[in-house]
Amino acid sequence: MKYVCLEDLNVKGMMQNGKLAASIARQGFYEFRERLTTKIVASGGSVVLASQWFPSSKTCHNCGQINSELKLSDRIYNCPHCRTVIDRDLNAAIVLSQYGEVNQSTRVGCTRIYACELEGADSPG
Ligand SMILES: [Zn+2]
Numbered sequence: 596m597k598y599v600c601l602e603d604l605n606v607k608g609m610m611q612n613g614k615l616a617a618s619i620a621r622q623g624f625y626e627f628r629e630r631l632t633t634k635i636v637a638s639g640g641s642v643v644l645a646s647q648w649f650p651s652s653k654t655c656h657n658c659g660q661i662n663s664e665l666k667l668s669d670r671i672y673n674c675p676h677c678r679t680v681i682d683r684d685l686n687a688a689i690v691l692s693q694y695g696e697v698n699q700s701t702r703v704g705c706t707r708i709y710a711c712e713l714e715g716a717d718s719p720g
Pocket of ligand 1: 655656657658659660674675676677678679
């Protein structure tokens with residue numbers, strides 16, 4: 596089954612940050628998520644929502660180690676463990692796709708999964 600993994604960003608909290616609020620509002624995050632989910636579910640897929648606490652940016656897609664030193668201003672992910680060097684956002688996207696794959700079967704850590712295909716899902720949200 597195809598799926599898309601989205602990160603459950605804390606939009607409300609981010610809106611309270613003056614620097615971020617305008618750009619988040621402009622991007623219409625909620626509306627985007629709703630539309631995307633509708634499309635995916637309509638075509639038989641499912642959406643895995645990663646917890647907002649899941650460290651997608653700080654996790655290395657290659658070795659799985661967490662780089663807690665990564666700052667918001669760091670645009671390049673430098674892994675101190677396996678020496679991988681990769682664009683920060685690309686790394687996070689790969690990590691989230693791996694998360695989606697894992698949680699498609701186990702659903703560990705999923706806060707919520709949209710759609711009809713999840714009979715018996717024991718996700719907490
Ligand atoms: Zn690594």
